[in-house]
Amino acid sequence: MTEAPIISARGLRKVYRAGEVDVHALRGLDLDISxxxxxSIIGPSGSGKSTLFHILGGLTPPTSGSLTVAGYDLLKISxxxxxxxxxxxxxxxxxxxxxxxxxxxxxxxxIARDIAGKPVELDAxxxxxxxxxxxxxxxxxxxxxxxxxxxxxxxxxxxxxNHPAILLADEPTGNLDSENSTAVLALLGDLNxxxxxxxxxxxxxxxxxxxxxxxxxxxxxxxxxxD
Amino acid sequence: MIxxxxxxxxxxxxxxxxxxxxxxGVQVTxxxxxxxxxxxMLEDQAVRAKGVGADLSIRPPGSSAIGxxxxxxxxxxxxxxxxxxxxxxxxxxxxxxxxITSITGVDFPxxxxxxxxxxxxxxxPIEQPDEVIVDDYYAKEHQLHPGSTVKIFNREWKVCGVFxxxxxxxxxxxxxxxxxLTANTGKLSVIWVxxxxxARTNEVIAELRRAGLAEYQIWxxxxxxxxxxxxxxxxxxxxxxxxxxxxxxxxxxxxxxxxYTAVLERTREIGVLKALGATPAYIVGILLRETALLAxxxxxxxxxxxxGSRWLIETLVPGSLTQAIVPDxxxxxxxxxxxxxxxxxxxxxxxxxxxxxxxxxxxx
Numbered sequence: 130m131t132e133a134p135i136i137s138a139r140g141l142r143k144v145y146r147a148g149e150v151d152v153h154a155l156r157g158l159d160l161d162i163s164x165x166x167x168x169s170i171i172g173p174s175g176s177g178k179s180t181l182f183h184i185l186g187g188l189t190p191p192t193s194g195s196l197t198v199a200g201y202d203l204l205k206i207s208x209x210x211x212x213x214x215x216x217x218x219x220x221x222x223x224x225x226x227x228x229x230x231x232x233x234x235x236x237x238x239x240i241a242r243d244i245a246g247k248p249v250e251l252d253a254x255x256x257x258x259x260x261x262x263x264x265x266x267x268x269x270x271x272x273x274x275x276x277x278x279x280x281x282x283x284x285x286x287x288x289x290x291n292h293p294a295i296l297l298a299d300e301p302t303g304n305l306d307s308e309n310s311t312a313v314l315a316l317l318g319d320l321n322x323x324x325x326x327x328x329x330x331x332x333x334x335x336x337x338x339x340x341x342x343x344x345x346x347x348x349x350x351x352x353x354x355x356d
Numbered sequence: 357m358i359x360x361x362x363x364x365x366x367x368x369x370x371x372x373x374x375x376x377x378x379x380x381g382v383q384v385t386x387x388x389x390x391x392x393x394x395x396x397m398l399e400d401q402a403v404r405a406k407g408v409g410a411d412l413s414i415r416p417p418g419s420s421a422i423g424x425x426x427x428x429x430x431x432x433x434x435x436x437x438x439x440x441x442x443x444x445x446x447x448x449x450x451x452x453x454x455x456i457t458s459i460t461g462v463d464f465p466x467x468x469x470x471x472x473x474x475x476x477x478x479x480x481p482i483e484q485p486d487e488v489i490v491d492d493y494y495a496k497e498h499q500l501h502p503g504s505t506v507k508i509f510n511r512e513w514k515v516c517g518v519f520x521x522x523x524x525x526x527x528x529x530x531x532x533x534x535x536x537l538t539a540n541t542g543k544l545s546v547i548w549v550x551x552x553x554x555a556r557t558n559e560v561i562a563e564l565r566r567a568g569l570a571e572y573q574i575w576x577x578x579x580x581x582x583x584x585x586x587x588x589x590x591x592x593x594x595x596x597x598x599x600x601x602x603x604x605x606x607x608x609x610x611x612x613x614x615x616y617t618a619v620l621e622r623t624r625e626i627g628v629l630k631a632l633g634a635t636p637a638y639i640v641g642i643l644l645r646e647t648a649l650l651a652x653x654x655x656x657x658x659x660x661x662x663x664g665s666r667w668l669i670e671t672l673v674p675g676s677l678t679q680a681i682v683p684d685x686x687x688x689x690x691x692x693x694x695x696x697x698x699x700x701x702x703x704x705x706x707x708x709x710x711x712x713x714x715x716x717x718x719x720x
Contacts, residue, residue, distance in 0.1 A: 188631065188713045209635075216633025227628045227717065231364035236357065242635045243357035287632075 135294060135327055136162040136185060140194035143350075156350035157194065164294070167321040167328045170346035178331045179299065179345070183333050185329065186219050186297050187211035195209050199294040205283035207243035216245045219289030224300035226280040228272040234283045235268035238290050245291045255290060261323075262286055262316060278309030285316065289326070296320070298330040314340040358638070362645040365618070372614060377653035381611035381699060384658020384689045387664045388682060390599045396680035399524065402581045407522035408546035409471035410446075411557050412566070413580055417571035420557035427543035432569070439567065441551045441560050444470045448524065449534050453508050459488075460525030461534025470550050473524060478502050479517030486510035488513040488529050491521035495688050497674030509537055600692055605697025607654075611647055615704035619643070620710075626708050627716025636709035643708060647701035655690040 143155040154177045162168055172178045183189045185198055187302060190211070196203040199218045199224045201210065215221075239249045251259070259265040262282040288296055298317065302310035312328050318340050320326045330341060338344045346355045366373045405413070414436065416426035427449065436445045452458045464481070468474070474481065477492050479502030488508070489502055495518040495701035500506065504515045508527070519528075535541045551560055557576045563573055619626070629639055666679040 183714050186580065186631065188717075212630075212633055212635055214633075215631060221631045223628075223631075223717070227624065227631075229361070229625050229628065231368040232361060236360060236364075240357055240361065240629075241632050244632050244638060249357045 132164060134161040135164045136160065136196075136198050136329070138194065140186070141181075141191050142193045143177075143184060143189075143190045145189075147171035154350055155184070155191070157170050157209075158347075158350065158352055160345070160352065162327065162329060163173045164327055165321070165325040167318065167341045167344060168205050168330070169341035169344045170329065170347060171333060171335060171338045171344055173333060175349075176347040177350040178333075178347050180350075182299050182331050185295070186221055187214040217291065218293055219295045219297055220291065220293035221280070222284050222288050222298040222301045224294065226272070226277070226284045228280055228283060228287075228305070230272050233269055233271055234264060234275065234279075237272070237283055238268075238287045241287050241290050247291060251290070255286075258289065258320075258324075259286060261319065265307055270351045277305050278312060281305060281309070283317065285313070285320075289320070294327060296326055296328045298328065299320070300332055300334075301330065302332070302334065310337065358645065361648055362642055362649060365622075365642075365646055366649060368423035369618075371542055372617070373650065373653075376610055376650050377657055380607050380651055381657030381661055383696065384655050384693050385605045385661040386599055386606075387596075387603050387689045387692060388658065388662040389679060390596055391685050392662065392666070392679040392682045393669075393677050394596070395682055399680060400678045403522055403712040404524050404526075406577065406582060407471060408467075408524050408548045409525055409550065409552045410577060411551045412549045412561060412574060412576050413546070413555055414547040414549065414569065415573040415575070416470065417573070419573050423698070427540055427545050428572070430542050430544045432572075433544065433547055435567075436547060436564065439560065439563060441553060441556050442549055443552050444550035445547055446470050447518025447531065447547045449531055449538070449543060450525070450545040451534060451538045451540070453527070457527075458525070459527045459529060459534065461499040461531035462524065462528050463531045467524075470516060470548060474517070474519040476517045476519050479515070482516055482530060484514070484516070485530075486512070486514055487516040488527060489517040489519055490515055490528075491523065491526045492518050493521045497670065507517075511537075515568055551596060559577060590640055591681075599604075603689075603692060604696040604699070607651070607693050608700040611650065611697040611700030612703065614650070615701045616707075617649060619704045619708045622708075623711065623716045623719040626711050627719065628711050630711070630713035631717065637641050639711075640705040640709050643701050643705040644698060647697045651690070651694040651697040654697070655686070655693050658689065659686055 138158055138160040141158040141160070142153070144153050146152070158181065170178045170181065184191050184196065184203065187203065191204055194204070198214065201214050201218065206214070212221050229240065232240065238251070242249050256265065259268070262285060264279055264282045264286060267275060267279055270307050275283065301317070302313055305313060314337055317328055317330065321328050328341070330338070332338050344355055346353050414432070419426045430447055433445055433447050436442060437625060444466065446463055450458050451461070453625040474489065482489055488506060495501065495515070498506070500515050500518065502516055502518065505512045506515060535543060551557060555625040561574045561576060662681065666681065669677050669679050
């Protein structure tokens with residue numbers, strides 16, 4: 130029996146209001162992503178990929194269609210359930226790292242544990258992951274003392290500390306130089322291979338997208354065939 | 357973990373934290389200074405009243421236990437002296453010399469019989485009509501010594517003696533001179549009465565009322581001293597309530613502004629916390645804990661500042677206001693500061709909790 134996709138969207142639409150204009154960000158999108166897949170979503174600005182990212186992460190509800198993410202029906206769940214989805218099921222990695230500047234790298238990771246209501250400590254398995262990310266010796270530093278690449282790796286660790294079913298990465302190499310970009314993308318690939326982590330990466334960079342198993346192209350709020 | 361974040365947030369903006377705590381501290385100091393002055397002044401008055409050595413006091417009809425209002429005919433004095441169990445009675449006239457200072461006219465022979473002789477730290481008793489004696493507190497604060505002059509009622513008075521404080525007043529001249537000087541010839545403000553048996557005080561008070569002094573304010577010393585509390589002065593209670601109200605408003609405004617700017621500044625961080633799954637309660641909890649910590653720091657600063665305000669009063673307006681340190685009011689002032697601060701954090705907290713995560717994450 131084939132396992133059900135971890136993400137399944139049918140006819141997904143999102144309309145939001147900008148001033149007095151309705152913006153159709155997603156126009157009937159169909160998408161299936163299997164557990165353990167590493168998928169890149171590529172497309173130009175305004176193609177709807179960021180809106181899709183926000184909807185899949187439970188940051189905003191879709192307008193219509195159907196969407197299930199790890200068993201959550203995102204058209205029906207309440208705000209509190211969306212918060213729970215973010216807490217337990219998805220992990221975010223952002224272009225601008227988004228670490229809390231007042232906390233050390235370790236505390237930036239641990240706060241995600243605290244928010245999830247889990248013991249505020251790092252177990253041996255996670256320490257091994259920190260070794261893999263190459264930041265174990267940098268945990269006592271605050272973000273301002275870390276390089277961009279290190280900050281992004283701390284952000285990845287934070288996203289994974291609660292063992293989410295899906296890792297959502299929005300332009301994770303957008304603020305990095307090519308060397309650090311390569312390192313971060315290789316890490317994402319490694320995490321996917323070693324841990325079976327489902328990863329959905331949004332990017333407008335074709336080279337970065339190529340690290341994934343599958344590339345999905347978007348344009349004008351729809352999935353289009355790859356060029 | 358949340359406490360670490362709260363602490364680090366406060367450390368991250370030390371000037372804002374310091375100013376906010378200081379402003380809350382000023383609020384606490386305002387309350388503690390006012391209450392301290394009320395208490396200090398009244399305690400001081402109580403000590404001096406005790407120093408008279410009387411068992412009861414008689415004041416004019418309609419007067420209060422602590423006020424200076426009203427005088428009455430000194431011919432009551434011989435009438436009082438004739439009453440059973442009364443062994444001594446002495447009258448004094450009190451005249452205000454400023455908003456909170458007064459001079460007292462004393463009949464020295466009868467006063468000394470009742471309370472014992474004045475113990476002079478420096479100088480001697482009054483011998484000339486232009487002489488005045490002051491207590492050591494007043495002398496120290498005004499740097500007076502025998503031979504110094506003080507101006508009272510537009511007249512130069514020579515200080516001839518400095519006596520140990522605790523005797524009815526701080527500045528004393530002979531009763532007759534003060535009566536003449538203030539056009540109160542034949543008038544008294546208070547009659548102090550000594551009994552043969554202090555246990556009969558209530559009995560004598562009842563007898564005096566029956567004998568024709570029903571309209572007069574007659575207090576046993578115990579009752580008189582118990583009346584010397586800020587709670588028994590309606591105007592002071594109102595004033596204290598107004599200052600507390602102002603304090604709450606100040607605390608509210610300061611914390612409101614501080615937390616409002618903090619929420620604006622941390623918009624993106626709030627978005628990050630929401631993306632991590634933080635509930636509105638978690639985010640409000642961070643702000644409320646920060647606020648509570650500010651209120652605690654502010655209360656501590658306010659208590660310390662109270663010692664400073666006492667020093668300032670003693671230095672800038674010596675011999676006038678006496679400020680007590682009131683530890684029993686520290687928790688009350690703390691609760692008031694906390695209340696104002698939490699009220700101030702309510703709206704910014706709500707704003708943070710309602711922040712749209714996507715907008716917050718795109719905030720620069």
